[in-house]
Structures are given as structure tokens and as C-alpha cells.
Amino acid sequence: MREVVRYNWPLYAAGGLAAGAGLLLSRRLPRPAAGLARAGAAAAAALLASSTAATWWVYDRSELRTFDWLAELLPAGPGEHLVLSSGLDEASRPVAARWPQHPQTVVDLYDPVLMTEGSIRRARRHVPPAPGTLPGRHDRLPVATGSADTVLAVFAAHELRRTGDRHGLFAECARVLRPGGRLVLVEHLRDAANTAVYGPGAQHFFSRQDWLRAAAGAGLHLAAQRRIGGLVTALVLTAPAPAPAPAPTAAAPTGKHLAP
Template identity: 70%
Template sequence: MSTGTGTGTGTGTGTVPLPPRPSGVREVIGYNWPMYAGGLAAMAGGLALAPRLPRVPATLARTGALAAAALLMGSTAACWWVYDHSELYSLDWLTGLLPDGPGDHLVISTGLDEVSHPLALRYPGTRQSVVDLYDPALTTEGSIRRARRRVPPRPGTLTGTPSRLPVATASRDTVFAVFAAHELRLAPDREALFAEMTRTLRPGGTLVLVEHLRDRANTAVFGPGAWHFMPRREWLRLADGEGLHSVAETRIANLVTALVFRRGAE
């Protein structure tokens, strides 16, 4: 994998810029630097205070510092494993879920779209639309703002809201929501998005939802940060509310889950 934005050779037009590689551990640290800074400060503060405290508080300070260090190292290693080392962005995991390909498909983004380009490269004969739902009032995480500055929306990206996707009814074979839906922090916004995604699917169409889950594995490596993710039951609830049927599920790098739902044939 390359380590930065590269260039490619065009056909008779000289060199043209290639899109940046998908975000890896370095970018994740950059997007979330306040969290890392806070963890380092807690670790340094605990170690600095411990020698000045009585025995029991000193033990607690050292334990807290070690816990902060373990959390930082564990989450950083997990990010490297998922984003730099796994098949996440090569999309090799998708072949078993969509053996016939995605057909005409829609990609949902909430500020950071790093899947539409790999999809376009892997399935060049398909029609693709991208809708970005980014709204600072809804997507409040500072990490998304920082990520968006590095990876702006691709040319041709449409602007939408959870309750209005600018895509025709029953016009897509597949909808992809990759690390997007959890950024809608309010349940009514997630419910509106699922209703809209279902509306755009043709009968028998497929929704591919890719997310970290709030589960034991993610809690073990991300600690309190795992509460930013949604539990599996929330995604099942939203799908069931729109009459979508769960048809497949796969785990990527042991920490990411791809859930596949299908709209019933009419």
C-alpha cells in the first residue's frame, strides 16, 4: 500500500493525480488527536503525581496511567490492523456477499467517503451515485470535520439529508452505508435514513451496512470509545422497521461487521 497521494499516468494527457489512499492509522490519529492528547496527558499526569501521593492514591494514579497507556496502544494497534492491514478497502470480503456484483448502486456518506472509489474500480461497468449527508448540526464529531478536510467529497457527489436522498424510488440494486449511519446520533435520523435507503432499492435489492459494533471485541480495544458505535440490535431494529430481511453477515478483521439486508420482492 502506498504511503501518500500518488500520481498516475494518463492516456496522452501527462500525469493526473490519484485519490489519496484510504485512511490508515496515521490519519485516524490525526482525525482524533484530541483523544490521543487527552490519553497521553492522563498517563503523564498519573505518573508524575504518583511519587507525591500517599500509598493508596499513588497506586491508583499509576494504575490509571497504565490503563490509559494500554488503551492508547490497543486502539492504535486495532486501527492499524483494520485500516492498514485488512481487506476492508480491497473489498475482497464483498465477493461472497454479492457474487453477482452490486449492479446500479448508491453510496451513503456522512462526511468521509472512502468506499465509492474502490467500488468504482472493482465494478467499472456499474452505475454509481454518491450522496453525502454531512451537516455540522447533525454530524457533530470534530474527527469528521478534520477527516473531511483531508478527503473532500468526490466530484459529482450529491447532497442529501437523512429524510431526503436525491435518488429516484426503486432505482438501485444495492445501497452501501459504510461507517456512515452511526454518525447520525439521533434515532429519528437513523430511522429516516433507513426509510429512504429502502425507498431507493428495487424489489429484491440489497443494503450493505458496514460498521464497528458496540460489542465485546470493540470495547476491549477501544474502551469507552466503543460507545460511539451502535449495538447490533439497533441495526436489526432499523432494518426490521423497514421490512428488510437479514440475509448475510461477515466479520472483517474481527472488529468490523458487514450486515446484508434485502428488500422483499413485490
């Protein structure tokens, strides 16, 4: 939670200032307006409290960081896998520690032109990419076609704010996956639960349908879904498996085998 507040401190500061300003104004305004100012201050304080509590619960107390949820979704493990990050990689180390025998490649997609949120710039300054991380683009991953069993995108894809860029990333994920491979997408969704605790901040998230449209455009299909900590969703999207080879058929008899 401390790290989230550190990277998003302008938003928390704005919430605190809004609450304080509302209380100060309520002392100087006439009664009807003063009531509205107090109500606005209370709403700002409640939103600040709910978002902080939700962040603490999800990132510090839930199973998100243990990756137990990934073990449930992928009982055999991730296999040869690709970890995508967008400036802040918090998945590669715990996944590698849990499945040390499974080959891992880490690709950082950070692009300051496309990823304009101040929080990701601050996070990147404090947490540089791990040694061995490959630089990449959302539309050109530095990985061979059909080389990965799993692609992990944990809080990475939403940093691409333009629809076409997200669709391009999904197309690249489909390219690098082997037939039957899996893209595991982990994100907050723009839904009722996240809106209730994050308020207008939930507009930074994308809806489940947005992600499924991007998956369908890349030929990926939803295979499983799991809620993590009540506010985060993991979607397992699979690449098509190869069609089974047709069974051999008996050859039709030729004329030379027929009785005269």
C-alpha cells in the same frame, strides 16, 4: 491509521496526557494513592496502545480496503448502486475501480447540525467530496424510488446520533431499492471485541440490535453477515421481493355449457 489519528487527535492526546499525569501524580502522592495513580496511568497507556494497534490492523492490514468481503457477499457485484457517505467517502473509488461496469451514484449526507463529532469535521476539511457527489439528506435522498440494486453505507450511518434520524435513513434506503435490493451496512458494533480494544470509545458505536431494529422498521430483513478484521461487521439487509403472481385457475363452467 495515520489518518484516523489525525482526525481523532484530541482523543489520543487526552489518553497520553492521562497516562503522563498519572505517573507524575504517583510521585507526589502517599503510597495507597500513588498505586492507584500508577494503575490509572497504566490503564490509559494500555487503552491507547490497544486502540492504536486495532486501528492499524483493521484499516491497514485487514481486507477492509480491498473489498474482497463485498465480492463474497455480492457475488454478482453491486449492480446499479448508491454509495452513502457522511463527510468522508472512502468507498466509492475502490468500488468503482473493482466494478467499473456497474453504474454508481455517490451521495454525501454530511450535516454539521446533526453530525457533531469533531473527527468528521476535521476529516471533511482534509478530504473533500469526490467530483460528481450529490448532496443529500438522511430523510430525502436525491435518488428515484426503486432505482438501485444496492445501497452501500460504509461507516456512514453511525454519524447520525439520533435514533429517529437513523430510522429515517433506513426508510429512505428501502424506498430507493428495487424489490430484492440490498442495503450493505458496514460498521463497528458496540460489542465485547470493540469494547475490549477501544474501551469507552466503543460507546460511539451502536449495537447489532440497534441496527436490526432500524432495518425492521424500514421493512428490511437480514440476509447475510460477515466479520471484517475481527472488529468490523458488514450486514446485508434486503428489501422484500415482489410476491409471485397467483397461478391462473380454470374458469368454472357456465350454465350455457351444461346439458339441458
